[in-house]
Amino acid sequence: MSINVVEKIDDIVKVRHVLASVFDKNGLEAFIPELLRINPEIKFFSTGGTYSKIKEIIGDAAESCLTQVSDYTGQPETQGGLVKTLDFKIYLGLLTETYNKAHNEDIERTGSVHIDMVIGNLYPFKDTISKPDVTVEMARGNIDIGGPCMIRASAKNYLRVASVVDPADYDAIISEMKANNGSISLELRYQLAQKAFDYTAVYDRTIADFLGSRASDDVQACYQF
Template sequence: MQKAERALISLTDKDGCAAFAGALAGLGIELLSTGGTAGVLRAAGLRVVEISDFTGFPEMLDGRVKTLHPKVHGGILFRRDNAEHQRQCLDNGILPIDIVAVNLYAFRETVADPACTLDNAVEHIDIGGPTLLRAAAKNFHDVTVIVDPADYPQVLAELKDKGHTELETRFRLARKVFALTSAYDAAIGQWLDRLDPASLPGCRD
């Protein structure tokens, strides 16, 4: 397996992220990030490439569309051992993203507030985060995906030792992702089930 070149870090829980990203940068890994996470990393003195600069396409729709772009998902999903995938990435300027560290909008915490409105709850349904996580977890043969800061030390230790993580580690982390995203979607579905459709505001054209 080739040495990791590039990491995408976009976190709601920023605990330890600057130290983790700093260690990645120290290994020569380029850092991609978005919004508040990019600000935290820059404040720590790290060089960060904004996703909008990486893709050449601006964040839009009040942040609803940030990472949903072929240069991001192609970079995560292409199989490194597939010559046709490599050719298509080369033809389309898609660079590899080897590490994805993402956690999700705090939906459960948001709807636990009795004052939470429907609009506020809906805006805390994460779209880009689960999509990134699922893409990276699907391609665990080539990509390391991290949803839990407790996994930072092992990932860093393996990267320092070999330049990449072990397949067993990537598989364990991928399983963690699917457990998280399934529970996240279940929480959204359960909350929506409690709503009375008759109480919803009128349809928006």
């Protein structure tokens, strides 16, 4: 497998396209309108409850700046929300490198867009496993796949993408964007990436510890054979 070694990037990247999928919606009421005030041309892509929340926050403006991920990808969500953001167009938009000609040709070929910011956080798995009488199957069903993938992809590409997992960072992001004409610096993107990888590492560690604490009999008891 060949690995691209990137030498040229932009220090300051303007935020034009935002992918949002969050469990913790605290702070969105202020954050989303501020993003729009800074850049009225910004476009949001979202799913499920986050889509509904953003639509509620921005009202009539949603018609021109808010898109369901399923409408963007052309693929409906699977039953139970099993697959929502795991799509080629999404990850192309997250992982493309700014000055990679082949990547940009793929963007154009597929009608994708460069995603500049991800707002993403996860349902706390520890809350699931803290419930009385939780089974392995109940826990398994609450393991988020698309969310961590989305967060990790955006954090990996801190070269141009801001990965936002903590509502406590919203104010700092807005301050920087106001100072930089709607753009975010490499310094802040890198700081956000550090936090994002720590966030998903803790999430995965919690899952691994829970599964490791259960015997095979506990697993078999969940299912019919």
